[in-house]
Amino acid sequence: MRPMGDDPTFADVRAAAERIAPYVHRTPVATCASINRMAGCSLHFKCEHVQKVGAFKARGATNAVFSLSDEEADRGVCTHSSGNHAAALARAAGLRGIPAHIVMPSSAPPVKKAAVAGYGALITECEPTLEAREATLAEVQRRTGATFVHPYDDPRVIAGQGTAALELLGDVPNLDGVLAPVGGGGLASGTVLAVTAFAPGVEVWGAEPAGADDAFRSLRDGRRYPSVAPTTIADGLLTSLSDRTFRILRGGLAGILTVDDEAIVRAMRLLWERAKLLVEPSSAVPLAAVLADPSRFAGRRVGVILSGGNVDLDRLPW
């Protein structure tokens, strides 16, 4: 992989690991004998669902916030997100004692707004359209001078997300492969950076819902497609790759595996029932991909990044 411009490198992942260590969990790695028997391989689950804010997003957002100069930091950070990145950025800004401005669609669930507000962020609501979101964010930036921290198209964020794989490689020797879910590609890109440099020869695979397979098609055709009208239960994986994440994934992934929602729900339930790991649907996509074609990983040692655990307990998908 040839990095371009300000693409992050392995050195950035290493620096991120040191920078964020005081502020995030070093999450455990879990194994489950009965799931291993079903999969015919040895799976090592990196438990980012028990990470701060319940998702790996705490890593990238924290790295971005603590990478700012004091002068930048004084003006705060901003982003648009109604999900885990908003909570993660709000939390990180709170830890550094600087303002976080979050643009959220007026349609976002009240519980998500409350979570972000609970971390002390300033929420600006906008109409639930792409145009309104970008215009509102631009206005916030103009008014405050805050630094925009994109949910995934940001080298500091990508480097931060890569620290999960770095810990996994350190804790579990002799892996043959690592799987991560692919949405905007931030986690998968960071995983590529970490694995390619730290454990060359270990394959990195992406996993994507069939109903949101823009990254799969983009890599297959060598051109970046946007994610148009995706439909999947894995609601953390609806977004499109950026030029940057497309470039990194194209250079470093062994491939992207796709699975339908039924397989995702089945894998999620297995993780709950057999392994007692309370993950959200997006986290179950890599396991669903392994179980869909066990021959690919038969007898091998495989790391799986469980991305998060933020799920509505009153509306479980079974």
Added chain:
Amino acid sequence: MRPMGDDPTFADVRAAAERIAPYVHRTPVATCASINRMAGCSLHFKCEHVQKVGAFKARGATNAVFSLSDEEADRGVCTHSSGNHAAALARAAGLRGIPAHIVMPSSAPPVKKAAVAGYGALITECEPTLEAREATLAEVQRRTGATFVHPYDDPRVIAGQGTAALELLGDVPNLDGVLAPVGGGGLASGTVLAVTAFAPGVEVWGAEPAGADDAFRSLRDGRRYPSVAPTTIADGLLTSLSDRTFRILRGGLAGILTVDDEAIVRAMRLLWERAKLLVEPSSAVPLAAVLADPSRFAGRRVGVILSGGNVDLDRLPW
């Protein structure tokens, strides 16, 4: 505490830790900032819900099976249980390559029978009465010569259960107290043995459902009451203390705290929602007790043993 007869000691807990290490997980310890804020203290959750068979019971059963002489082992082990102990004993016997005979009431849920049979155990059904259970077990013992491994009234089992607290104390320095749920008292007794010797000065508290408070009343009155017609959602905590566990708990517990089912369900949901820890109701009893009277542990460092995670995902209590 004065040990009597074959009561287990701290040396037995140490020996158990070494004996079972190849066969059970060293489980992680989890923390959750938002639950700490609600509780006003620093809680360290020992995650036995991700233990083998989904419960701490794997420890005691494994210690019992691997403590047998080869001659004893050849004749196998037996027990009566429809729950986690049956699965744990069946698994441990399978690891040693010896037979496990499990007496289960004919009314036990098919899924539990299937789990035990899946570990290769031989199931003998009986009428769902105490008399039938004991008669059937005696018959199995007569026929096979198998060693009876009681779910909690057994020194090898108690010593094994104590290894969870031993690991917790090793991983989290400077605890002020440790809480464990109390059913038959095996886990709480093992915890007392480990903490009293390894970290004298650290208080051990039991926690019990108000609807099954026989241990609370027994310790209060200094005489052992049986658990009669208990009603609680914490279905792992219905059993009575034995003379042995009563003696150990009486000598070593700072006290037993009781909480009603509503508080237990609330605490369980907090553990799921905030900490992403998929525990069964019995595991939530100690947290419910902390939250019911935060003044008791205010500002202190408290270990909490989460006993298990075997819960019916189709029948959640909220």
